[in-house]
Amino acid sequence: MTKLTPAEAAAELNRLFAEEVEASIRYLHLVNAVKGLDRVLVEPILREGVRETLEHADVIAKKIRALGHVPKLDIQLSCPPRAVGAREALRIALTFEEAALEAYQDVLRRVEGDVPLEEFIRSQIAVESEHVAELKQLLVE
């Protein structure tokens, strides 16, 4: 497979940028949607989620800049004004973490042949997989 052009690579990275920004906003909403004492349980995890997803978004934006492009951000999301318990909050976090992981895996297939980009995506997949595994462990009944 031929190496992607910088514009093609930037387009792939834009998808991941949007995915991470969206996840960070969802974490921010979620941390404020947890009801009562449950907040004590999951607030540190959710706040760490806000921090980490923003950090990932920033790393991806830097990669896009390195390709000579300006990140494109076009997101649409809606978070309902509904209180959630600790377990439900983690379940919701798991759904968007899994969606992000899937997006990385999809991009990995599409950047095949571009070794530096492949390596970067692979290392992100390792981190994201660990995060998904941690959430799953917390959700074990």
Ligand SMILES: [Fe+2]
């Ligand atoms: Fe991430």
